[in-house]
Amino acid sequence: MVKPDPALRRLMRDTAKLLQPYGFHGDEPRWVRIEAGGVASVGRTRISRTWSAGQQVVGFGLYSSATPAAWWEFGNWRNARMGLPPVPLEDATGPDLVDTGPPGGPEPVWSLRIDPDRPGGHALQHDIDTIRDELPRRVHAHARRALQLADPGRYLDELLRQPDPRLGTWEAIVVLLAERGPGPDLEDAIGRLRQCFAGREPSGYAHDIIEFAQARALSA
Structure with missing residues (x-):
């Protein structure tokens, strides 16, 4: 007992x-x-x-x-x-x-x-x-x-399969795509991340994500 x-x-x-x-x-x-x-x-x-x-x-x-x-x-x-x-x-x-x-x-x-x-x-x-x-x-x-x-490939694939990615999802997609180096997929994801702000200036956090991803992609 x-x-x-x-x-x-x-x-x-x-x-x-x-x-x-x-x-x-x-x-x-x-x-x-x-x-x-x-x-x-x-x-x-x-x-x-x-x-x-x-x-x-x-x-x-x-x-x-x-x-x-x-x-x-x-x-x-x-x-x-x-x-x-x-x-x-x-x-x-x-x-x-x-x-x-x-x-x-x-x-x-x-x-x-x-x-x-x-x-x-x-x-x-x-x-x-x-x-x-x-x-x-x-x-x-x-x-x-x-x-x-x-x-990370599996994680990214599951993010990309989501039917209606939200802001946080695009943030993660950008970071994970950067591991594959520069290319149209990364540029498209960065563009979609910017679109989440609907004409507003992206947040400081989003700016950090984009800066990190672009630098990481060049060194991948």
Whole structure:
């Protein structure tokens, strides 16, 4: 018998062990694997605490994400210009613009309920067993998805396939296209980024992206 918070910690230790064969390391709530093209990460979602029938229910899940190295390099280039310290690659985040969920759509949130038949506020063993049974499949799916997106070519391709790219999407596309060197695709993306401002002067952030991309393209 164990209470919900210790049960959650044990389940996260199980998650860390399951991620190790995929090359992910770190501490709860986020485990990372550094690749040549960026950093892949799998983590625990924010914990929710709700009440049902007078009993607390702890909810959580897993997520996957990836940050292309070019996006991280742009962030540190901009930080240097602003006098800010660099961010280590293992701590990189963003641009968070593609669907990082595993195939099949959103997963249901796991729930740890209180066992109503046992005093002391212990977690329901059925819930613990259910989560432990589902962990290997979910960890596998999230690890694979994160590693796919750590390939900057894959990340860029998914951005380019979006039907109606918004401002932030064009910013990321410009940065990632610069890795392929100068060319009409990059010039078109820069033009589309400028069009997002509809006749207004592009923001300082957009100017930084364009300056970085043009310089990076020439050195690619």
